[in-house]
Amino acid sequence: MASQTPATYNKWLTITKSDTINIGETTAGDGNAVLPMAVYVGGAGNVVAVASDNSTAVFTAVAGSTILIQPKRVNSTSTTATAMVALYQG
Numbered sequence: 001m002a003s004q005t006p007a008t009y010n011k012w013l014t015i016t017k018s019d020t021i022n023i024g025e026t027t028a029g030d031g032n033a034v035l036p037m038a039v040y041v042g043g044a045g046n047v048v049a050v051a052s053d054n055s056t057a058v059f060t061a062v063a064g065s066t067i068l069i070q071p072k073r074v075n076s077t078s079t080t081a082t083a084m085v086a087l088y089q090g
Helices: none
Strands: 011-014 038-043 045-050 056-061 065-067 082-088
Touching (some): 056 065
Antiparallel strands (some): 011 082, 038 065
């Protein structure tokens, strides 16, 4: 089995759970939002993530884990995880 190299991140933003406001609103040169490469979850619970196409999914995370998803938003409704951080590369 090939070993995996851990990802490195050089930018991060605290995620504020919201049913309407997207994460950080970091934009690329073309004005489009830049999605995080992953989400760090400090406190265990459910993460209700919203994708760029507005579909949602619930991820169950343990404390101190990193979820490899690229959400545009983490909904407040039904999200019980805490201390979430959006992680970026580049």
